[in-house]
Amino acid sequence: MSDLTHQAKAVGDEREQGAALVVVLVFMLGIVALVLLIVPPAQKNLESEALSNRRRGLEFVLQHAINDSLHECKDFNDYDAVANGQGAVGVLPRASWTAGGNFSDFGTGTPVVVNGRNLGAYMAVIRTDPVTDTQVLSVVAAFPDFVNPRELVSAQVQMQATLQGLFGDRSALSFAGNLAGTGSTGGGNFGWANNGDQTVSIKATTTYDPDGVGPLSPVYAPAVNISDSDFYDGFLTQFVNDPNHGEGAPDDGLDMEGGDIGDYTNTTTVITDTIAQEPSSTQRVNEEFLEQWIDHWRDAGNQTPDNTISSNSSWSNSASGTASSELTFLTASQLKSGNVIEGKGTLVIRGNLTMSNGAKINWDGDIIMVPSSSGSGQGKLIVKDAEINVTGGLVLAPDPNDNKTVGLYTDHEDAKVHVTGTMLAIQAGTGSAELSLSKGGELRVDGLLGMLGDNIAAQVVGAPGSAPGDPGRSKLDVSGSMVVAVPPGGSGLQKLRFDAASDATFEFDNAKFEAGVQLAEEGSQHSDVEPPPYQIYRTGYREVPATTVLAEFEALRIAGEDPGLTAP
């Protein structure tokens, strides 16, 4: 039995081993097939997913870098401090980075990490084009980093700072935005009286040097630039092709048209170099921005003043404000004989003020006109036989939420207002601004005269019968540039008239214009006033080869260029 059992076991063992081998082989074959058929596609799928995720992540880094760089520009308020036309953003280490240095400060770029996961890093450079007043932001993003990048993407964004865009044109007279409200097709609020004896002279320097480095690449500046096509046609009709004004020059038998040079005399004299209808860069004005800008100026009136001038008879000479950071309030309603106010800093005039009998304001800084806080009070500065001299800014800032008028009025043949810098009439909301020269008097602006908003009216008219040279003729003299910019959707500019017994001269002067714009950008110098809004608009986007951008960055680094940013 023991033999039988042993043999039976031996036979049983042999069968089990054979069957097991077949089964094992079959299953091994199946497993190999499974591996061969399933794993490679799955691996490919995973790699594809990973690649897709990396690229999506890098696109996120790129967009984040653009936004971050724009914000950084905004916060710094200056991305080209050394004025070499280029600045770096997104530079590490920010905490220890100071102005100056060079593009080696890029290091390995700014990493973007979300929930502990590295999405990549970026570098960014911003360059300024002085001709178009635009900046081009170049951003390149790399994954995982710039040391051993496996993926690179790059994009460029063309953009414009608001104020630079607001005063982007260089013309003696620039109109931009929605000007339909002027009645440009012949309404009474635009143009002049046909039977008047007024003169309007609009002159451009033939060229100007855009980068200030010399006569190379001069840029032609038209006398008048009007971006709005309807307003352009209306301007030709009202100012140029008016049959009362004779023919255009050269004397081709046709009415004057854009591009002609006018030099002829009728009852009205018009001298206009050229009229252009060009896509204007002076069109980025909008209601919201204007409101913020007005709030900046008006905010000075909400601060605690360093000095207050309230009396109008008990003093003869007030020296107020000895530093540009000081704030002075003028609450007097009249300035009369012998009243002279001199000072520095920011002068806020609240409510109506009439100046007469030789009163004077000589101010080095900004004069800000705001409406009265009382129920019916306005904010009218009436200059009779008196004088205002401002080196800085004269700003009419009506309250956007109050239906009141803030205006400047010359109302006497001996009235004189002279602004060296910038004069601004800014309007938004329900407030309104006026500029009226009548009965003689003179307003001279050496710099920038800006009328920004839609509920704004301007008129120049002299004392009836005043001949050229008579004191009763009103004079508006702008040496620099006058910019009229109206936001879209509003009622349009309300009035722009040059009427009888008046002389208006607009002559483009690049240096004065730029100085005026700089003053407008700097705003009130009082330390408690929020800085003026400085906003970057993104206007163009294109994707470019990352290697090209990196090569440009490397060239900047090798050249030791100054990134030109102030430290955060």
Add this chain to the structure above:
Amino acid sequence: MRVSTSTARGLTFVEIMVASSLLALISLVSMSLLAVLQRSGITVAKNTNIGVDARRVLTEINRDLRQTGWAYDEPTNANFERGPSTATNPPGFTATVFGDTSLGALPALSFRKRTGFAGDLDADWNQWVVYQVVADGNFNNVQGTPARFSLTRRVATDTDNDGAITAGEPDITVTIAENLSRVAFARPDGGDAASLQDDLNIDLTLAITLSSPDGSGGAPPPGITVSYRERARMNNLPEDRN
């Protein structure tokens, strides 16, 4: 004892038959499993390719759309539209058709890209791109024989900036996707121009269909369809406060 010994050394006919049957059964199951695995592998591979293709196409459209938008003109934005629009199309180019192939349309996106910043804010819109859905017969081995489409991309560059594509200027049309069962281009807000920000977005829908590996002929099973949807945003803006 001898008899017993000789019996232990051999296999009976019944045993051989049982073993053969078991082997055949195992082989049959194994082969069936292999066939299923093979079909499954092929399907996975095709699905992977679909995913790769769809992502490539969507990425390409997305990149193109990012570089379009609006040229600057404050009073009349609509007239200066460069992005997909039924109002303005490059001369000789397909009009933009927002629509859905499942609703009978052959959608097309026609727009311009801004390629440079050499000029002012309205310059260098000189590359014209058209994504056109083309009818491509039917899926014959898919239940219901649904309509089949392909997608072409035409890119032309107005190198001399004269507003037209003339002889000698690059103008290339390439088929970038096939076996599409559905394509839809839509604006999320339905094209209400009242909201510029909304109009900067475009929804892209792409569905690719595969015939089922499990049959063909007179009564094929439903196909395998994979759908992708993505929202693209145009980045060239007349006014975008950042």
